[in-house]
Amino acid sequence: MSKTITIDPITRLEGHGKIDIFLDDKGDVEKALFQVPELRGFERFVEGRPAEEMPQITSRICGVCPTAHHMASVKALDALFGVVPTPAARAVRETFYNLFMFEDHLLHFFFLGGPDFIVGPDAPKGARNILGVIDKVGVETGKQVIAIRKRCRNLMSEIGGKPIHPVLGLPGGVAKQVTPEMRATLRTFAADAVNFALFTVKAFNDLVLANKAYVDLILSDVYYLDTHYMGMVDKAGKVSLYDGDICVVDPAGKEVDRFAPAQYASVIAEHVEPWTYIKFPYLRKIGWKGFVTGKDSGIYRVAPIARLNAANGMATPKAQAEYERLYATVGTRPIHNTLAMHWARLVEVLFAAERLVELAACEELTSPDIRNMDLKTPREGVGIVEAPRGTLIHHYQSDANGLISRANLVVATVGNSAAISMSIDRAARKLIKGGTVNDGLLNMVEMAFRAYDPCLSCATHNLPGKMPLSVRLRNREGAVTQTIVRTCNGEAQVIQSSVSSPHVSGGSHG
Amino acid sequence: MAGKPKIALYWCASCGGCEETVVDLDERILDVVAAVDIVFWPCAMDFKYSDVEAMADKSIAVSFINGAIRTTEQEHVAKLLRRKSGLVVAFGDCAWMGGIPALANLSNRREIFDRAYGPGPTTVNPEGVMPQPGGMLDGRTATLPAMYDTVLRLSDVIEVDYFLPGCPPTSDLVAGAVTAILTGALPAKGSVLASDKSLCTTCDRNASKPDSLTVDSFRRVTQVAVDPTKCLLAQGVVCMGPATRDGCGFPCVKGNMPCTGCFGPVSGADQGARMVAALGGILDTSNAATREALAGIPDPAGSFYRYGMSASLLGSKRKEAGA
């Protein structure tokens, strides 16, 4: 058992998600890299596990959106065991899922993404966190946010055991029946949820859209990326989160593909790079053309704005109205402005709340017929849901005993990995000239990054607060010339490095 | 703000659920924020090693570290935090005993890479490119931390003062731990900050379990319409409650699903050994029927060490071979 322990001083302080920027001799950006420095290997170690355990195992891929993985997994099991969930099961699952979407989107808006706009990009750094948000919107509102979220999580516990890593799903059904009492609670909650969603939209209006500077920022070409878009749609072509076909539109908004979950592999392919542990999905038909945008590049985007772009509207009235307002304001279709992601997210918050009202009214919800136990011999199954961060795909194969023999997971954030890299590269190129950088730049770059609400990033893990980030400027030889770090409490530090020292390095702690 | 104790929260190989459980403190988070100065990452420090060294040791009151140790970088940061912190708390199963990522210890790094980056339903990789430290892009070297072959617990690389069980720990447990730390009302160093009895002691279905329980065969949850009022084990469904630490409030059982053991074993116990011993003991069947009776447990290692492979006797790194 030979033993070589290497701790590379250069990687000493790396975090989850790192940006390397390479400069040319003039000090202009030649390339900016976004890296994910970790791999947990789920696809390998789920092999040999009983299929029915997958919803609980794979939810551990992400503790922020466990319900998305849980649900994609359960749907994959339905297919794997060739069983159709009972109407009651479907109603319970969709209720649970919309509770989750409502809560997760709100969390991002108020705790994570919100600070950029509600508090403001130029606000004192120390205030750029949930506490700052609370100062801005008032403690009462802050408490309301916390309260509505709490009620939402409690309902999820009632229905699915626990909100983080739920135990709800079984192939062909759910584990627990919804009682009339739970339904009553749901009914009141759903009504309040709709009002709270409207309140949030109003806050966004007053605090962001009313501010020209912000609107310009949103529309600025720094955050512009013309790519394909992917999202799930219902029969009518409206945005769907729990179930439906997947629709792909090109940068011009033209539908180029629409497929059922089982066909996903014929549409999506993934590319591997040696400098990051994350893979880069692209449209198989077009192929991998490198980190470029446009209709000739296979790179596509997912998540709220992509879903809206890929669909022809929202299935509920209030959400539809907000959807129309969004497109009217931006004025293009599809919307290529990355920062519009925040607004699109609110449209979906509204949609989720309205769906909850409908589901609370649906009779099946409390039926005792929660499981279809007529399971067939398992073989292969694909399950897809729209996670907060985009289209999420679980694909399993198993032996006849239902032990997983192969799993393929295309995780939502991964769907955006190429786009995130390009957004950062673009922001960096636009903003860094002649080797000069400043904290403003870092914040701008960070915003491009955080708009995607990427699971892997500190954005979802730095709670509350802001993303610490470092940018290392390297010369052609790759030696670090300068490192700028923006710390938790926001001060920027500039560290000059002697070119001769190749080991001096920086890292991002996100 | 200066007077308040500094608290750091760092994540290694984990899913973020442990951070979510902090948010689930709900209104209590405001009290916590009022009482402490939260330094979520030790990023106030400079990047040159010398500057890191310069930061006063033990200047962080307590570091909550979640996630398993899988890369050189995670081990490094863990060691750094250990030095800079008065207390280090392993927060959640991954840090305590490896957690779900440690299921990888049934396999190894090579197989994991082959599966993740080798040809698959969607992966197209004709040249067999593998991410690696020093991976190149357009002639430029990017830096990636290296992955270990074995998933480690936090306590495999640094000294840990306390452990918070759970995947994730419940927010009540977290609140209790924070209070205990702030008030200094802490048990012996090295303790798990939870009960040392098994889950059955509080589970409201234990009353329905017969005093002398024997099971003629174990069945998978897909094969049973679970009676929501009766002990799952008594229904032949493998519930890990008996071999699992109490303190979660049995949410899974309330969800009408069996306990999968995320609060880990009681002190000094190997969770898998305990389950094998207990289930084997109550299995009442003829020799001939034993295999079928056990067919309902097709994956004992994966099921009994779901959250604790790095703490298991057979699936963990040998202390003797420390790095």
Next chain:
Amino acid sequence: MAAFEPTIIAFVCNWCSYAGADSAGGQRLEYPASVKLVRVMCSGRVDPQFVMQAFRDGADGVMVLGCHPGDCHYRNGNIKALRRFELFATMLAQFGIDSKRFKLDWVSAGEAKRFAEVVTDMTNAVRGLGPLVLNGMVEREVA
């Protein structure tokens, strides 16, 4: 480099198998010195955790020996052991431990010859497999 000689730990029940070993001694039946006995009152007392600990501490093979079914001094402890280790064997395989490295068998107080045979066979089988290396014991090589 001397040929590999395995270390075998055998957990034996006080009433049958330990006595069987004694009679093997009484009859001067030679068997490999690599086999070491740990006495317990009943094979039903053998906790799987003992076996794991033995493997982890460096045993290359582990045996559990008890009274023949029906002869258990405590009625049915050996049957409990049988059920338990049936499940245990499945788990060992998952850890990549060859099934030949663990054996549950019955030896009565009178079966001196049989005792010598089973432990000798076990030793030979394990000698053929070489030293035990647990997957989890692989140290942290870096890619």
Next chain:
Amino acid sequence: MTSASPKTVLFLCKCGTNIAEFVDLDEVAKTFAASGGAAVIESHELLCSPDGRKFVQDVVARNKPDCVVVAACSPKTHEKTFQDAAGAAGLNMGKVSMANIREQSAWVTSNKAEATAKAISLIRAAIRRTALNEELSRDSIECNTDVAVIGGGIAGIEAALIAANAGRKVTIIERDISLGGEVIRTEEVAPTMECAPCLLAPRLSAVRDHPNIRVIANAEVTDVLGFFGNFTVKVARKARYIKDSCIGCEACFEVCPVSVKNSFLLGMGEKKAVYTQFPGSVPAAAVIDREHCKHFTDGSCSACVEACPFQAINFDDTDESVEIAAGAVVMATGSGSVDSAALAGLGHGKLDNVYTMPEFERLASSNGFTGGTLTLKDGRIPTSAVVIHCAGSLCQGGLQYCSGICCTTAVKAGDLLRKKCPGVAVTNLHDRLVFPSPQAQAFYQEQAHHGTRFVRVGDLAGVSVVRDGNALKVTAPGMAPTTVDMVILSTGMRPSQSGAHLAQLLNLDVDQWGFPRADHSILHATGSTIDGVYLAGSCASPCDVTTAITRAQAAAGDVISRLAPGRKVELEPMPSVIDADLCGGCKLCIAVCPYKAITYDAEKHVSSINEAICRGCGTCAATCPGKAATAKHFTNQQIYAEIGGILNGRV
């Protein structure tokens, strides 16, 4: 070992040349002197010799060690020897262990180097584990020497008399109104054909007059609590309505206006509403049948009150529950007979003059309703009879085993018939014949000689009995149909209902046929699976009267030898224990305990072990998912220390 470890004295026994010749004891001594594993190391020629024991005692007295390890022979041979020797110098038995370097090393390893190395690892293991041993004590508890006998048949009576004669206070609990069981209902006992009641009579009067025996008849056991040395037997006694002053003079029988079917005569005869089973029964007192007595039905009659010369009638008597404290319980509930459903094919219950063997016994019995004259239903004397073997045994719906004794009784039928009805022609239809003894075999040959015709029928299931005028036609494969007056079905023995009920109350394990299992089928066949509960008579398995009595004697003997007045019951020195602070109350240990020594406290949510019942097998400790159960002297830590000691250097 660290310096903090306890002080250990290591004794090395040369065992003459037995060990010294094969194991290099000097090398061993050097090793442990060097490692500091033992503070004192002493060798001796033969430690188990009187001189050796003295040596051990002196060394221990001189050095006052915390632990002693004796490297010698098997602990099974001499552990107690050295525990006593060290004990004489004040060291607790738990702190003395042996390393078996003779049987496990010297005698089985020819290579001296290997033998020595193995001896060293065995000793190292012993030293490490002994360091962790806790003190042991041979606790004992006061116990009740009284005996409760359940069932007043000949087995129960025999057990009671033996125990009573040995000075124990005995209580016999009998379901019927008087003692006697099956034997009192029998005329003669095969193969010796002794008069059954005559066998019983002296014993009955002995019981009646015995100062140490109390009989509670007309009573049933409702519960049994406790453990060996301290049982409480709860009994429900039905009202008798007649005082003990009754001597059974039968004066009241004459005046009683009510007649009812007599179960003692299998309903073939009648009795009054006030009755005894038979003259001279024990207890002698009669009983009033509450169901039929006119005093209770319509209050119209109290004739017996006037008629009784002893003023023994007591209409105010009431049912009562009695608690009996006893150190041991002897179960002698006897056996039952095949239900007639399984005999329907043979005409039983449908045709006159078709009797099971027990019915035939009553018919032929002098205390039966004909006073012992054998007649047919219509009063004729039978001229011919067929005895069918294995009736209801080894057949569909019947017993799935051979009772082993019915062939003998079946042969007896012929003898009885010829004695009571001279000239009667008897034919036995049988398959394989089974006789438990040479005497029984001889009895069969003798009966064949006296004229019983034995016909082997390959397939007894093919035998049928049908009415033929006022006779019975018996057909069987391979035999010409024969017409006879009487058919007797030789039936086997099955667990009695009362026995099954009692087994449930006592938590006894029962086998697949419903008979209570023996503690050990060979070593302790009269012991049940609950310590202190014994099995006498045919309740344990089918047997003849001889065996029933022998079992009773064996059980009683064991009881009196263990329940000696003044002596305490010694408890297992190494019981398992449950730490209430760690027990999660999952109850899984309860299922694995072979002695049902563990009980769950629903209030406290913890389980606990009754040390008086526990025998220290440790299965609960191996099972406990919460690490709350521990096997004393074989704790996990001690075992791990032993493993570590053996594998030292490999880790």
